Structure formats: structure tokens, C-alpha cells
Amino acid sequence: MITIVTGRINDTKTTRLIELHAKWGGDGIAAVKTMAADRVRGYDAVRLSSGERHRLALHNDNLPEDFKTAFAIGPYHFDEVGVAWVEKTFDSLLASAVSPLYFDEIGLLEVCGKGFSPLIERLLRSGRDLVLVVRDTLIDAFAGHYRVDAYVIHGRGGDGDG
Numbered sequence: 001m002i003t004i005v006t007g008r009i010n011d012t013k014t015t016r017l018i019e020l021h022a023k024w025g026g027d028g029i030a031a032v033k034t035m036a037a038d039r040v041r042g043y044d045a046v047r048l049s050s051g052e053r054h055r056l057a058l059h060n061d062n063l064p065e066d067f068k069t070a071f072a073i074g075p076y077h078f079d080e081v082g083v084a085w086v087e088k089t090f091d092s093l094l095a096s097a098v099s100p101l102y103f104d105e106i107g108l109l110e111v112c113g114k115g116f117s118p119l120i121e122r123l124l125r126s127g128r129d130l131v132l133v134v135r136d137t138l139i140d141a142f143a144g145h146y147r148v149d150a151y152v153i154h155g156r157g158g159d160g161d162g
Contacts, residue, residue, distance in 0.1 A: 002124075002151040003100075003131045006139060013133045016154065017104050020131055021048045027093055028102025028131070029086055031056055042076070045086050048102055056082040073109050083116075090119055100129035111141040120146065 005020065007013045014030050021028070027049040034041045042058035057076045058067065068080040093101055101123060109115030123130055124146055131154075134142045143149065 001129050002148060003129075003154050004139060004142075004151050005104075005131060005133045005154045006136045007155065008136055011136075013135075014104055017102055017131060017133055018048065020154065021102055024100060024131070026100040026102060026129070026131070027098045028100075029089060029104060030102065031104045031133075036062075045082055047089060054082045054085045055079050056086070071109060071115050073107070073115070078115070086116070087119055090123065094122065094126055094128075098128075100131050101126070102131045103133070105133040105135070106138070106142055107135065108138065111138055111145045113145065124148065 003020070005013050005017050007016075014032060017030055021030075027047065030046045030048060031043045032046050032053075034044055040059060041062050043056045044053045045056040046053045057078045060072075060075045060077060063077060067077065069077040070080040070083040071078050090101070090103075103116075103120065103123060106120060107115070110117045110120055120132075132142075136155075139153075143151070
């Protein structure tokens with residue numbers, strides 16, 4: 001089964017993903033905001049089972065001189081090392097029997113076949129139960145790009161399909 005955690009920007013999608021992991025078990029990655037005062041500085045990739053954390057993306061205002069960009073969208077640059085860690089973590093999870101698997105967040109890059117799109121394709125082919133964060137405005141693009149026709153929406157209202 002594919003469960004999609006959805007909502008608008010800043011609509012507690014990551015928090016709800018973490019809450020579902022606490023309830024259902026499994027493992028995966030949450031993209032947790034890092035803040036500087038009231039501004040988003042970037043995102044860390046956090047492994048749900050262990051809390052292990054790696055820098056995932058930084059706003060272009062915060063890029064250190066030695067930063068290596070794997071890919072970028074808007075003002076956010078994804079760290080080559082952090083991206084590799086996410087992919088390696090999912091390689092390990094896919095080689096195990098862990099389920100469900102959690103991924104935060106499928107965005108515009110992925111529905112255009114970029115970013116983590118190859119990883120998302122592997123997750124979908126795995127046949128595992130998946131819990132995926134997808135912004136509400138991208139659900140149709142997600143379903144169309146990845147040819148997914150069966151999923152349950154876990155919106156802000158809770159545990160249902162609404």
C-alpha cells in the first residue's frame with residue numbers, strides 16, 4: 001500500500017510522517033528544516049529509526065565555499081554527500097525486510113524525472129508499503145509520472161483516505 005502524506009507548504013507534512021513512523025514502525029528518511037531565526041536555512045535528512053542526521057540541502061544564502069551541489073531547485077542546493085547518504089540508506093533498507101519505508105519529500109524535481117526520481121522508482125518497484133510526502137498540488141503529477149493509480153491520502157484530517 002502507498003500512503004501519501006500531503007498538504008500545503010509549511011503544513012506539518014514532515015511532522016505527520018514522523019508520527020506515522022512512531023505508530024507503524026518501519027524506517028526511512030524525513031527532511032527536517034533547519035532554521036536561522038525565522039528563515040529556513042536548509043534541510044537535514046534524518047533517519048527515522050536512529051535519528052542519524054546529515055545535511056541534505058541548503059538555501060543559496062548559506063552555501064559554504066566547499067559545498068558540492070548534486071542538484072538544485074529554486075534557492076535550494078542539495079548536498080552531494082547528503083544525497084549519497086540518503087541513497088545508500090535506502091539501498092540498505094531495500095536489501096532488508098523493513099516495511100513500511102518512508103520518504104520525505106517527493107517534489108517538483110522528482111515528478112519531472114530529476115532529483116531523487118530514480119530512487120522513488122526503485123521504492124515503488126519494491127512492492128513494500130510506502131509512506132511518501134507529496135505536496136497537495138503535486139499529487140496528480142506524482143501519480144501520472146510514476147503511473148501510480150492506487151494510494152491512500154493521509155491529509156491533515158488524520159488517518160483516512162480524504
